[in-house]
Ligand code: SF4
C-alpha cells in the first residue's frame with residue numbers, strides 16, 4: 001500500500017489543515033502536542049496512513065504527495081517523514 005508524505009512546502013506554513021481531515025490521526029505533531037512549537041513541519045506516520053488521500057487537497061501549499069508521486073527534488077522527505085516516528 002502506498003502512503004502519503006509531507007514535503008518541503010510545509011516548512012513555514014505548518015497550518016495543520018491536513019490534521020483536521022485525516023481520519024486516522026496519523027499526522028503529527030498536532031497543535032496540542034508538545035513538539036508542535038519546535039517542529040519545523042508536520043509528518044505522516046508511514047505505518048498508520050491508510051492511503052485515503054483526504055489530506056492532499058486540504059493542503060494550501062501542495063506539500064502532500066503519494067509516495068510514488070513525490071517530486072524528484074523532495075524524495076528525501078519520504079525518509080524524513082518515517083524518521084520522525086523512530
Ligand atoms: S492519506 Fe489519509 S490517512 Fe494518510 S495522512 Fe492523508 S488523510 Fe491521513
Ligand code: SF4
Pocket residue numbers: 006009010011013014015016017018019042058059060061062063064
Ligand atoms: S496542510 Fe500542508 S502546510 Fe498545512 S500542515 Fe499540512 S502539510 Fe503542512
